[in-house]
């Protein structure tokens with residue numbers, strides 16, 4: 241049996257394989273340079289072109305590009321009219337921003353549990369958490385796997401709730417032939433460097449509802465408009481504008497948007513490579529009974545951002561921390577996505593505690609995120625599989641010897 245790197249053996253990979261990384265080529269670099277040499281660093285044609293490319297990819301009629309994915313979620317909640325006293329149902333297995341956006345508006349996030357197989361928010365748990373105060377649902381496409389939107393749509397229609405899809409992980413994913421971005425009432429994206437396409441910092445909100453589209457744009461741009469349809473006074477001079485609501489400066493710059501336009505041209509390529517890597521991992525990990533991967537009924541439609549494994553640490557006789565440290569020692573740059581949001585100290589202080597969402601906690605206690613990005617070669621992906629297999633075999637042979 242090979243010695244584990246954590247016990248002094250040779251690491252499976254000679255270089256560190258990070259869990260996520262941007263893919264920037266020369267045309268991306270040139271696009272940014274061209275912007276810097278041009279007339280507009282912000283509020284220019286690149287931002288419009290970037291929004292157009294997102295409209296084209298998602299089929300959404302209205303897209304506003306913003307400063308980051310968190311700003312996108314904030315303006316979506318503002319456009320949904322979330323205010324103090326309102327409750328919004330949120331998935332707990334996500335980045336904190338999916339719940340923070342509700343708090344920014346003074347609302348109360350209510351966490352529904354996840355499905356133990358798809359790791360997405362479970363519509364049955366949503367139903368248990370509905371009250372007269374519920375105003376919206378923020379559903380995350382965890383890892384890029386589309387959330388059960390038909391059930392959520394039904395719940396929202398019955399109750400008059402706003403369906404916000406946090407698709408920070410899911411640019412490029414489709415469901416029944418419709419692209420993510422055209423499914424929920426509003427869909428938010430993030431273009432942080434680890435996400436499928438990047439602008440450095442950046443985000444967007446997509447909708448097919450013209451009223452929501454106007455409100456999103458308004459809130460992202462100080463609440464200020466020059467749109468005659470929205471303004472109260474119509475026949476003022478060309479300088480005139482009105483501030484209608486308390487908005488924010490959440491604009492993206494043209495420098496970032498230029499990179500975004502170039503990255504969106506490569507979305508198809510990125511999606512194909514991510515699908516290949518996921519198919520390879522699924523095939524390999526299906527042979528290891530002590531690990532479970534995220535279930536997805538239609539992997540051919542899914543552009544994954546994260547690849548997480550749930551380890552049966554009880555059967556393996558080790559802790560998740562041991563597996564995490566052992567994989568890191570093998571030079572596999574693993575991570576954990578995510579700590580249930582309500583177990584972060586800020587949310588604990590609001591009254592949340594262990595026990596609120598048992599499936600989410602069970603998932604969190606056993607999960608490890610493996611590398612998934614377009615910079616991984618086939619050999620790198622094989623190293624990831626070999627490292628997992630090596631550790632599992634060691635555990636089988638040394639049960640309880642950690």
Ligand SMILES: *Cc1c(COP(=O)(O)O)cnc(C)c1O
Nearest residue numbers: 308309310335337408430431432
């Ligand atoms: C990355 C992420 C965000 C926040 O996006 P930023 O661009 O980093 O602000 C929100 N929700 C989820 C699920 C994310 O993964």
